[in-house]
Every structure is written in C-alpha cells, then in structure tokens.
Amino acid sequence: MTRRVGFFGGSFDPPHNAHLALARLARDHLQLDELRIVVAGQPWQKAAQAMTPAEHRLAMTRLAFAGEPRMAIETWEVDHPEATVTADTLEALQARADGQGAEWFLVLGQDQYGRLDTWRRWPDLLSLATLAVAGRAGAPPQPPDALAAVPHRVVALPLAPMATAATALREAVAAGMGIAGEVPPAVASYIDRHALYRAAPPEPHRS
Structure with a gap:
C-alpha cells in the first residue's frame, strides 16, 4: 500500500x-x-527580512509538535544555509529512501495558495504533490489566475477560522503583551526564557 506523506513548511x-x-x-x-x-x-522570499535564528525556530517547533502522532520535524532546509525553494526541498525529501514510492501532499493555507504563482519553480510543485489547502472561513480554495489555468490536484482542508498570525504575535511580545493563549505552553515558556521578539535581536541558541 502506498504511503501517504504530507509536507507542511x-x-x-x-x-x-x-x-x-x-x-x-x-x-x-x-x-x-x-x-x-x-x-x-x-526562504528566498524572505532573504531581505530579519528572521529569528534557525536554532530558536527549530527548538520552538520541536516543542510545539512534541508528542504528536505521525508527525516528524524535518531539518533539511535548516541544514542548508543557502536560500531555500520549496520545490527543491520536496524533491530532496522524495529522493531519500524513506520518501520514494510515497504519495505526497503539500499543506498550504489560502494565503499561500493564492500567491503560489509567485513562488520559484511553482509549476514543478504541481507534479510533485497534491495541494492540500485550508480555505478562509471554510470557503473553497481560490487559486490565482495563473494557477487556475494549469490542471493540478487540490484537496480542501476544512479548517475552522483562526485569526492567529506570527507577525502579530511577535509584535505583541515586543509590546510587552502576553501570548500564552495563542501558542503551545512550552513555546510561550521558551519565548520568555530566551527573551525572543524583544527590542534586541536574540542570539543563536546553544544547548
């Protein structure tokens, strides 16, 4: 039986x-x-933007998804310092022995799906994976015109509306506000312990 594997980046x-x-x-x-x-x-789209060091983002992600059945944290992009492209990463993971012969799904939100035609190598993604899209407020996924003109496999994910956004969370912390109800408790503790998203940029985490 073909394995079904999701990619959530x-x-x-x-x-x-x-x-x-x-x-x-x-x-x-x-x-x-x-x-x-x-x-x-x-990510190549964010090359000009300041991002929290990968060591912190990886540590927080491990905490957020700890104990979740059938989920695994993938470090392929973190391990490659050059700007990353999703199609390249997906190809690399599929080429590994544990990804060969599997059916792949690329998990996206509507915001990402709606601008997928701006991604590098976006047409290649359509042959590499089925797109699994969470539409806004339960609405069907809405592709941009360029993507709508190209046949592709898409599955709708019925996600309930959630207003949480990472940018707003970072701004809230910078303003001295609590975000405990918006992130897993272990992540909230990590942010506080390492003084992330404060006025001074955080140093890379050293274990």
Whole structure:
C-alpha cells in the first residue's frame, strides 16, 4: 500500500496554535502515514527580512509538535544555509529512501495558495504533490489566475477560522503583551526564557 506523506513548511517564527490545528487536520483528514514539519532555513522570499535564528525556530517547533502522532520535524532546509525553494526541498525529501514510492501532499493555507504563482519553480510543485489547502472561513480554495489555468490536484482542508498570525504575535511580545493563549505552553515558556521578539535581536541558541 502506498504511503501517504504530507509536507507542511513554514518559518514557524513562532509556531502557534493555528499551525498546530492545521497540521492535525491535515494528518487526520488526509489519512497521512506521516506529516513532515519542514522548518524553513532561509526562504528566498524572505532573504531581505530579519528572521529569528534557525536554532530558536527549530527548538520552538520541536516543542510545539512534541508528542504528536505521525508527525516528524524535518531539518533539511535548516541544514542548508543557502536560500531555500520549496520545490527543491520536496524533491530532496522524495529522493531519500524513506520518501520514494510515497504519495505526497503539500499543506498550504489560502494565503499561500493564492500567491503560489509567485513562488520559484511553482509549476514543478504541481507534479510533485497534491495541494492540500485550508480555505478562509471554510470557503473553497481560490487559486490565482495563473494557477487556475494549469490542471493540478487540490484537496480542501476544512479548517475552522483562526485569526492567529506570527507577525502579530511577535509584535505583541515586543509590546510587552502576553501570548500564552495563542501558542503551545512550552513555546510561550521558551519565548520568555530566551527573551525572543524583544527590542534586541536574540542570539543563536546553544544547548
């Protein structure tokens, strides 16, 4: 029987409850044997933006998804310092022995799906995986015009509306506000312990 594997990528800066809800939904709705949580190294779209050091984002992601059945944290992008492209990462994971012969699903939110035609090598993604998209407020996924013109496999994920956004969480912490209800408790503790998202940029985590 063909294994079903999901690819859920992101900066996870920080990982929050909406990330966790989407991952759980994708795992269960798609009946995945495994969901790879792919922590971004240096996404090419964000090359000019300051990001929290990968060591912190990886540590927080491990805490956020700890104990989740059939989920695994993937460090391929973090281990490669150059700017990363999702199609390259997906090809690399599929080429590994544990990814060969599997059916792959690329898990996205509507915001990502709606601008997928701006991603590098986006047409290649359509042959590498079925797109699994969580539409806004339960609405069907809405592709951009360029993507709508190209046949592709897409599955809708019925995710309940959640207003959480990583940018807003970082701004809240910087303003001295609590975010304990928006992120897993272990992540909230990590952010506080390492003084992340404060005025001074955090130093790389050393274990």
